[in-house]
Amino acid sequence: MNRFAELLDRLIFTPSRNGKIRLLTEYFREVPDPERGWAVAAITRDLEIRSVKMAAIRGVIASRVDEVLFDLSRDYVGDTAEAAALIWPAEHGANRQPSLSEVIETLNSASRTEAPAIVEQWFDALDASGRWALIKLISGGLRIGVASRLVKLALAEFGGKEPQELEELWHGLKPPYTELFAWLEGGAEKPVNAMKAPFRPVMLSHPVEEADKPKIDLDRMAAEWKWDGIRVQLVREGGEARLYSRTGDDISDAFPDVIEGFPANAALDGELLVFDPDTTDHFAVRPFNDLQQRLNRKKVSAKMLKTHPAFVRAYDILWEEGEDLRTLTLEERRRRLEAVIGEGLPRVDLSKRIEAADWDELARLRAEPPIDAIEGVMLKSRDAPYVPGRPKGPWWKWKKEPFLIDAVLMYAQRGHGKRSSFYSDYTFGCWRGDELVPVGKAYHGYTDQELKKIDKFVRDNTVERFGPVRSVKASRDHGLVFEVAFEGLNRSPRHKSGVAMRFPRINRLRWDKPAAEADELSTLEAMLPRQ
Known part of the structure; x- marks a missing residue:
């Protein structure tokens, strides 16, 4: 399990696509069946563990950790799995760390009443990194910057095959993919795709x-x-x-x-x-x-x-x-x-x-x-x-050229993975009279250097805290203005502003622009599609 946790950790902190592919191919080469196949299923989200859910995990944590202390820790860290992995007070006795295969096969054969006790024993045996990976595996929340297609590209490179061959086979394969790996390593014939109506890789522009x-x-x-x-x-x-x-x-x-x-x-x-x-x-x-x-x-x-x-x-x-x-x-x-x-x-x-x-x-x-x-x-x-x-x-x-507006930062939330120490998810608003109303949320479009500057602004101008979210000082006289680009706009009764953006991103930071000069909500409303 710790070898799988190490892979996840390295994937999170490896920004380049080729670097992630290299890490995956090394893992496939070094780790035997069925371990590597279960890892593929977990990363591509083709795996479901039915015997234990996050509610049960929270119950396990509550049996060892004061709930108020854990809630405070989770609010500070910004991620349930990471907070639980770090705060868990392990008891001595369990010293055999389970493999990924053992975890999956044991939980899939356990009942819902048996599973929490099994997980508790594993928490004691694993280190913080292993506990984090175990919780993410159970919850299906492996947000590690690796898409399903990237895993298939890594498998193709590992076996010296064309990626489209794997994509056309994929929906006819089942975890832990032992037949697939046997073919990729030259020890067996290509698996027969018995599935009707298969997917064929698409052509892109x-x-x-x-x-x-x-x-x-x-x-x-x-x-x-x-x-x-x-x-x-x-x-x-x-x-x-x-x-x-x-x-x-x-x-x-x-x-x-x-x-x-x-x-x-x-x-x-x-x-x-x-x-x-x-x-x-x-x-x-x-x-x-x-x-x-x-x-x-x-x-x-x-x-x-x-x-x-x-x-x-x-x-x-x-x-x-x-x-x-x-x-x-x-x-x-x-x-x-x-x-x-x-x-x-x-x-x-x-x-x-x-x-x-x-x-x-x-x-x-x-x-x-x-x-x-x-x-x-x-x-x-x-x-x-x-x-x-x-x-x-x-x-x-x-x-078409994207829409552009100037909006004021209102709230900031901690990110995930390598951004978990920074406030990197931003909610921004436009003026409706003297009131700012939220119009969108974005978490990309800026450089690492810009992220550090925004993070400092958030910390220096926090007026309220709501767990991992901070409310930032934003008024006509004071505020950080973002130029926001987005692909489209729709009416939305669920949002206070009445509008919802499609694919918003930070186009540039307007440190030079006073918050009072950000756009009015009426500017956005004029961009709504013709009915």
């Missing part, structure tokens, strides 16, 4: 920069709108249908209406959107905020299915009736896609092409799209095959 424009021949490009939804892959094969996110997560259960409305034996690439059921317009797209209400749900209610119906706006086809179409050109795939969609499917339609003679006309279309659910334009080479990954040249995205 590059943002258009000014320096790129002379290299892009618009005459050879097909242009279409870039829709403000989420990228998905809709697949039906042999009577089974699935909906995947762009990273290969199966989100089928949250969108049964889309699955049922797709009868074709094919794999489509497109954008998941929500439409207005009360309009005669075919698939009139609603704002992203409406789609967001359906994301990350294990089940969706009948009411939500009726009020927030979803569909896929398809722009590519990868497979049809047993034939892999990815080697065909875009134009050939487009003809196959048009034939599959035909006169229209219940929950799928075709992404329409747009015409622009030159960059000036394309810029006008980008700046003034017909509806607010469009966030830019896409450019795709007509003769390019579908290549997984992000090859530079075939596909380009040219998004």
